[in-house]
Amino acid sequence: AQTVTQSQPEMSVQEAETVTLSCTYDTSESDYYLFWYKQPPSRQMILVIRQEAYKQQNATENRFSVNFQKAAKSFSLKISDSQLGDAAMYFCAYRGPQGGSEKLVFGKGTKLTVNP
């Protein structure tokens, strides 16, 4: 079964600095999807970024970018110019290939604190 591991239960960063959240996963598939979701104190799950495994180019969304290392099964999230509003739980998630299970497999999450 696929598993997603987030090895950092908590991280902190100074406002305006850069932080990287780690995520590794285990799968035997070659085609799959990876996601980072943010859950602020409101508990609303918000999609931060999505990566398709067949795309070698790392996804980027404004201040958020990923380092996708397919061979290493690593999918880290970099947040640049951190803002107070970035404080939240961040969940890494895996979804298998099209035509297979549509379930998301989540990691345990990383709590990010942004210090002013």
Add this chain to the structure above:
Amino acid sequence: GAVVSQHPSWVICKSGTSVKIECRSLDFQATTMFWYRQFPKQSLMLMATSNEGSKATYEQGVEKDKFLINHASLTLSTLTVTSAHPEDSSFYICSARDHYGYTFGSGTRLTVV
């Protein structure tokens, strides 16, 4: 973007009663919806996958007779917690697959007293 509306946002019910939670996709059709449970400071735990027009698929260990899921239309899925007990108190979240990924509802805080 895609929006999923979940109601109610919070509910308090007496032990032994049933409570229904609704999850609607507002601007897209959702053939598949997912129901999660989240304990404090923990990740999301998938309870079941809801498919429009067919029976839900429950994850191992989830009581299908306690957590009734209905997905009668392409925009609405409901979760009914039957004969609720205090141990069912939790945060429940629904999600729908959209064209880009997955959109989540805002969650329902259930407290059983």
